[in-house]
Amino acid sequence: MTETKFKRMKDLPSTHLLGTGTPMCAGCGGLEALQEVYDVLGPKTVFVNAAGCMTLLSVYPFTPFRGSWLYTAMASAPAGAQGVRDALDILLEQKRMKHEEDLDVVVLTGDGAAYGMGLSATSGAIERDLDFLYLCYDNEGYGNTGQQFSGATPHAARTATSKGPRGFTGYKKDLFSIWAAHKPAYVATVIGSEPLDLVRKIEKVRQLKGPRLIIALAPCPPGWDFDPRESADIGKLAVKTGVWPLKEYVDGKVVHTKIPRSRLPVEEYLKIQGRFAHLFAPERNEELLQEIQSRVDNYWVGVQE
């Protein structure tokens, strides 16, 4: 692996490739991550999109992308990537297309597709060793339909379909491990509020072949119930409290790329989001808060850089 060209924050691109004026919500953590990803990938890409918030990026006849785009359906974006990649390979093989015309194929889905309906198609694409990049913007619920809980929703979060006093009774699915169990070329977690970590990972995956999958935690002002201006801070807290471990799976090993030295209490992250307000008022739910904290603590036991 060559030395990163992103050593400091000032090495990050100062202008963005992705156009402005998209219908994404103010403070969208998914768009923040996508901006950073796109700056590294550039326009020689075709984004194969699954139904989700970001389907609204390209609404006829406008697009913020300088490169290409194909909307598929909720479940089968990885299969769409398969079709595009295979077709490009056939054209290259048969010399019907110049190499300069080739494109990186990027799947773009939300957590609803990635953790649930599209998991089988993703598994298939990895098993077929498809040369593609997969970017999941994970806002921990079916955001585009008003934040019902999904397989990515964290324990105790209030969603449109878990409004009881304990919030969502299930647990966030460990998609990173599910993907890594397939032994693809690369898996990583990222977050837009840690742009250096993010761009270094994207820089790395550009040099790899095969299935490369990225989950970007996407703080979501309307879905998580916070002011859009807090978005970056909430992202930072997700990392500092250890709720969102930044890591990568490469060459069969999981490496944490940013270990919070002294983890802040999870409460710091929870209390500023309306979706966890019921843990603090009308009275503190000590038991649930303890449970959440100890799950995070357990995760970090034995984790080394």
Add this chain to the structure above:
Amino acid sequence: MTRKLLTGNGAAAWGARLAKVDYVPAFPITPQTEIIETIAAWIDAGEMPGRTVTLESEHSMITAAGAAAATGVRVFTATSSQGLLYGMEMVYTVAGWRAPFVMTNVSRGLASPITLEPDHNDIMAARDSGFLQIHCSTCQEVLDSVLMAYRMAEDPRVRLPVIVNLDGFYLSFTREPVEIPDAEAVASFLPPYAPESTRFRASAPSSQAVAVLGGAPYSYFRYESHLAALNAVTVYDETAEAFAKVFGRRHEAVDAYRCDDAEIVLVMIGSFATKAKQAVDQLREAGHAVGLMRPRLLRPLPAEQLQQILAGKKAVAVIDQNISMGMGGVVHSELASVLYGKPGAPPVLASFIGGLGGRDISPEEFYEIAAVTRKAADDGVTPPPRLLYTREEFREIKKLQAIAHAERQELESGQ
């Protein structure tokens, strides 16, 4: 040109091979699997260029097919029944991408109850998708129709995917002598695919299949697809003409057999129409003026040709190998809408449902259909729809139920 005994599945695979398809996304399902096995074997042996990939579902398979077509290569795929339904979201979706490709569907009845044998409810579910449909009744037609389908699908006036339909078992596994045309002849009929702007290239970024907001842009694109499908009536006729010139075989959009002087016309699609054809010959020998009309092109529906063939007939009997619960036969209602209010429309349009799940339609049943229809013509009263089923079949079912019931009781009583 060589002549070979081929199954309908083999003929479909040969159609794809001769069309020089680049890409074959696949997923196995009975009774279609032989098609993808045959193609995979050819590709593995280096006898056929191109690439095949097995997806993890038909939903993904059809997505990959559409995506590859949208990238600018020639794509073939095949499915059947439950598979077609599993992929149905994408059947509708990729049709709207206006990226042409060809899919064969090997018709098989739908669950429930689950079965392997043929009828047309699967393909009827794709009726309104935007895919065009060609229905075959012989193995030769299957091969020829695949070639014709590519030319029609890729025509700039059409640019829609096409389903070539053949019946499971009756065609898929039945060997018939099939003429396999020479590659050079095929090349003169079917030039390489010219994707034009429907492709992804670094130098020419494009956004395909994007969302719309509001009914006006949505309607715009839906109407465009509809008008393109209507164009396919003319394009089909041109294609049939060109095909006849090169290969000497003519496949009309609507096959009219002994219809010219017929008073009564039977209407069927697919391989069971060959049974009707035989019955027509028998009825003719017995002195009855009966004909058979078999639409090959079902989407677009060649309305004018159907009207012309049936104009002035005393009565028409539509035998549907499908059933729309609570309504009846789909082809019957389509024909009613085509004929209603048209000059010379037959006064009697009778409906019969038969051949569900591969249930045979016997010659005697065809004679009965003709007799009922003739009587209706004489009386001037359209008979109520008939569900073909014999007393013997009903008795057999009741007998099986009684045996199963008795055995269960025996088991429970511990004897």
